[in-house]
Amino acid sequence: MDIASGLPPDTPVWRHAATPCLEPAAAEVLLRVSGVTKYFGQRAGCIDVDLELHAGDVLAIAGESGSGKTTLLNCISGRSQPDAGTVEFNTRHEGIQDIYRLSEPRRRLLARTDWGYVHQNPRDGLRINVSAGANVGERLMAIGGRHYGNIRTATHDWMNRVELDAGRIDDMPVTFSGGMQQRLQIARNLVTHPRLIFMDEPTASLDVSVQARLLDLLRGLTRDLSLAAIIVTHDLAVARLLAHHLMIMKDGRVVESGLTDQVLDDPQHPYTQLLVSSVLQA
Ligand SMILES: Nc1ncnc2c1ncn2[C@@H]1O[C@H](COP(=O)(O)OP(=O)(O)OP(=O)(O)O)[C@@H](O)[C@H]1O
Ligand SMILES: [Mg+2]
Numbered sequence: 001m002d003i004a005s006g007l008p009p010d011t012p013v014w015r016h017a018a019t020p021c022l023e024p025a026a027a028e029v030l031l032r033v034s035g036v037t038k039y040f041g042q043r044a045g046c047i048d049v050d051l052e053l054h055a056g057d058v059l060a061i062a063g064e065s066g067s068g069k070t071t072l073l074n075c076i077s078g079r080s081q082p083d084a085g086t087v088e089f090n091t092r093h094e095g096i097q098d099i100y101r102l103s104e105p106r107r108r109l110l111a112r113t114d115w116g117y118v119h120q121n122p123r124d125g126l127r128i129n130v131s132a133g134a135n136v137g138e139r140l141m142a143i144g145g146r147h148y149g150n151i152r153t154a155t156h157d158w159m160n161r162v163e164l165d166a167g168r169i170d171d172m173p174v175t176f177s178g179g180m181q182q183r184l185q186i187a188r189n190l191v192t193h194p195r196l197i198f199m200d201e202p203t204a205s206l207d208v209s210v211q212a213r214l215l216d217l218l219r220g221l222t223r224d225l226s227l228a229a230i231i232v233t234h235d236l237a238v239a240r241l242l243a244h245h246l247m248i249m250k251d252g253r254v255v256e257s258g259l260t261d262q263v264l265d266d267p268q269h270p271y272t273q274l275l276v277s278s279v280l281q282a
Helices: 069-076 104-113 132-142 148-161 178-190 208-224 236-242 260-265 270-281
Strands: 029-040 043-054 058-063 084-091 095-098 115-118 196-200 228-232 245-250 253-259
Touching: 029 069, 043 069, 043 228, 043 253, 058 069, 058 236, 069 084, 069 196, 069 228, 104 115, 115 178, 132 148, 132 178, 148 178, 178 208, 208 228, 208 236, 228 236, 236 260, 236 270, 245 260, 245 270, 253 260, 253 270
Parallel strands: 058 228, 058 245, 115 196, 196 228
Antiparallel strands: 029 043, 029 084, 084 095, 245 253
């Protein structure tokens, strides 16, 4: 039995992504989060969270329901301003910038170009009343793509890359299965070549069999594109498969963080120990 995944030994080896994590000193800092805190009235969303991500790093955030994972992801991805703390991103042209000090249009441009956001429910991340091809192509148009033929070719390529039948480029997303919609959402996000992608439970709405293939795809993409990613998941097997680093949250705070294998194989905090052992017993 693979620790923390609860999978039998003959399951395809679900170890974390193979790309070695670069030494912090050698790699470029992409994202730096310091003291991020968000309250909803009296209720804590997330409290005093610090993290640093380098180009190509994949970080998983795990913890029970209500522990603050989505709140934190929203704060980091520019979707919800924290009450305290800073989120700094290393922009392509202007170096490190505090994202909440950027003007709203510049932050939105960053979100459309250098970042991607994959929602748990693909319908939240797709435009359901336009074709699959338009869902991908309009992201290119939003950043200035004008040549119809080039946009069509890029869309075609991305449908292939996420293993969607490009012959269905003119079909509406509602005619796609849940797994196909999630692939389409991923293509829509990656077509602009972001350097950082945020994912909130990207596989949780899918059947287990579909999940495994999508996870394989995501692992391949993050590795091949040197894409940095922050993945919220309640599933430690997903963290094991995809992420170099793992952060465990409870009641809005980070209780443990480190290399994924280390955290899962030798958890230090009693809460992490409980999470890991509950997977083993399941
Ligand atoms: N819009 C909101 N208004 C009020 N309280 C909120 C809001 N969003 C989140 N909260 C509260 O903040 C805390 C953290 O919620 P959050 O959604 O971040 O948890 P989560 O870890 O993503 O949970 P889940 O795994 O269920 O998605 C919870 O106590 C929640 O009730
Ligand atoms: Mg959530």
